[in-house]
Amino acid sequence: MAEFTFSTEQQELRKAVRRFAADNFDEETVRRLMESDPRFDPKVWARLGAELGVLGLAVPESAGGVGGTLVDQAVAVEELGAALACGPLFGTVYLAIPALVAASAGAARDELLPELIEGRKTAAFAVADQAGAFDPAAVTLTATDGDVTVSGTVARVVDADAADVILVAANGSGGVGLYAVDAAAAQRTNLVTLDLTRPQADLEFASAPAQLIAGPDEAERVITHALQVGSVLLAVEQVGASQHLLDIAVEYAKTRLQFGRPIGSFQAVKHRLADLLVDVEHARSTAYHAVWALTDGSDDPALAASIAQATCSAAFSRVARDAIQTLGGIGFTWEHQAHLYFKRATTDAALLGSAEQHRDRVAKLVLDTAAVERVPEVAVGSPR
Structure with a gap:
């Protein structure tokens, strides 16, 4: 029977992330950040990407990542979760980066992925789910003007308050696709949340320019x-x-x-x-x-x-x-x-x-x- 054990490199990774979290996400800092705008320190976030390389641990080297495994990514996430780290982990690391990795190579995808991995930009994932599963019938956005803009609303999007890019699912001419939208083109209504370290916002798009990440043939x-x-x-x-x-x-x-x-x-x-x-x-x-x-x-x-x-x-x-x-x-x-x-x-x-x-x-x-x-x-x- 196989038994799972962490490698020496993964144990060292855990120690490094734990030290980083102790230095940058102590209780006093977390309390300060959760009341700030944005609710994280962009400089610390950039260090997580460029210095520690923990934002893209599971991304292949060919796509600009570290070339590790999802286990490596999980080791880092566990330590950041223990510290209650403030930052768009949920929207960027948990959802947006895996979606871009799974999508076929393309100009929009290949340009955005390295920026997220290195911490230069952050993302939110505005795709409604049904208990963690994708339901095309629940998509509320529509791709318009020849599938180059999107319109509609999405409620309660985690990390959308300060995201640079929003990944959205929208009904286009050929079916549901996944699109990247500049967050500046969205009207954001920040919400009062129970957990101040995990902000949320309602989003409204009115013919917002969009770039196709995954077409109807692979979006689901x-x-x-x-x-x-x-x-x-x-x-x-x-x-x-x-x-x-x-x-x-x-x-x-x-x-x-x-x-x-x-x-x-x-x-x-x-x-x-x-x-x-x-x-x-x-x-x-x-x-x-x-x-x-x-x-x-x-x-x-x-x-x-x-x-x-x-x-x-x-x-x-x-x-x-x-x-x-x-x-x-x-x-x-x-x-x-x-x-x-x-x-x-x-x-x-x-x-x-x-x-x-x-x-x-x-x-x-x-x-x-x-x-x-x-x-x-x-x-x-x-x-x-």
């Missing part, structure tokens, strides 16, 4: 691939944040005294923390199984992604809730970082489908529509 495959990669990277982020909260709760239980004893010595607290450890390890296993499966094409990507999302969303939500209970009164205050993670957990649980929706999809894939001949896709969005 490209978008589906992006949503699956986005789901597994979001799951890994949830694992990193869950582990961070668990570490905080365990350390507090070791030092907080009650009746002259550390509260961690009480059986009820021990059991709660032990249960959270099981949840985190279970989440980590499902998340990295999904990443590994997409990397090697060793499992059905839709099934693996849904299992990861169902498990990790539920685990992060429970860890965030129970960590606050372990911390007691201090955990409920604005001054403690636990509430920041609680809000991230609540927001993440609603992105790309809830745990309940993904469990329902797993049941359908396994019990209703399972097919032996289904060929898994690899991390660049193409069949093995």
